[in-house]
Amino acid sequence: MMNFNDKQLQIIETAEKLFASKGFDGTSVRDIADAAAINVAMISYYFGSKEKLMEAIFEVKIGKVQMRVEELLKDNSMTPIEKVNILVDEHIERVMKSQQFYRIMICEQASNKSAAIMGKVKMLKIKNAELIAELIKEGQKKGDFKKKVDVVLMLNTMVGTVWQTIITKDHYQEFTNNQSLSEEEYEKLLKKKLMIHIKALFKTILTNDE
Amino acid sequence: MMNFNDKQLQIIETAEKLFASKGFDGTSVRDIADAAAINVAMISYYFGSKEKLMEAIFEVKIGKVQMRVEELLKDNSMTPIEKVNILVDEHIERVMKSQQFYRIMICEQASNKSAAIMGKVKMLKIKNAELIAELIKEGQKKGDFKKKVDVVLMLNTMVGTVWQTIITKDHYQEFTNNQSLSEEEYEKLLKKKLMIHIKALFKTILTNDE
């Protein structure tokens, strides 16, 4: 894991926003340099290349998520059920807060150009799936969860639903008669709805035996 | 709705594949021309620009989906429950079959650069949501479905789960101990799992009253 200095972090932050709104290819190194008020050469100087800058962005973001999830699952003052619920809430909170970044991530995953980035994402996903699978097992032993649970499909439903809701939020604001709300209020409402919706789905997935 | 001749359709088909695997910005008009064995100028000649070519791709694909959904929902030899199940199955079948195209669509949506394309996608989504909302109402009248159903969230769960499963299918093949399967077999298995999973979720969303 690399350590970045202030200047690098400033560039990373600026680039993250630009990549998110205009895409990786759609953003030139000069755009980044202008927005960050630095010279173009500094990007190559600090990161080696535009591609490596992107990797640095992912490294920072993914590292944070990884740490938080591990911390939560280690905590043994909570039951598996509680942990799953918090996992859902925090995932939604996180994605809603850094929508920009997740837009890049989606694009990168969808077009899987950079092997380095895909590798990082894959590692994160696998690691998380393993941790959560263990959590589920714990809950099964306690008798809280049913015996057969497909962890991957469950996580895909969470991640997928949240993503799809964010991506299409503008489409449906009209449809669901929420035009009167400010963007902030509407996002708050969406967040709340999502949390209830996904936790309800998880309850079915985890407990409804038949 | 435009009508395209054979040459145009050939270019559309080639471009679709390239855009899907390398992204819109990642694919040059020369790449397309080479792959389609035509001269670069033909793209401008037939479509006006690279951007308009992309729009043409979306027009063709979206038109097909729109028609099929409308046809299915009009059919009155089936109950609402049956229609919902078919809707799920056909969605999964469709996305699995044209994974390439859906990768572009996801990227386009995530980075919303082209207003023209976003407009087309939005129209499709709204139209479909309206049609399915009507279908749900029908089911509610018959007493098959519960009273409060959030159609948008329900659709987001379907679309999102399928998408996420496809995007990350490589990550998890190892994790779920399916390395021995060929890619074709693994996709078949995924498709089957997805259909069961989502229909189960829909059953909860549509009927589980509490």
Place this chain on the structure above:
DNA sequence: AATAAAGTTAAACAAGTGTTTGATTGGTAT
């Protein structure tokens, strides 16, 4: 067969790309 239109081409175009260079600055340690 003559004329017009459509299709196709290689080459040129202007603009933008990521990266490197080599000079210059500013601060730190000798």
Place this chain on the structure above:
DNA sequence: ATACCAATCAAACACTTGTTTAACTTTATT
């Protein structure tokens, strides 16, 4: 003060981008 090294800069580099041009072949119409 000197030497040193990292930071910063404008400029240049080599290359790719999407699009247009103008010449040509092919096809269809009269």
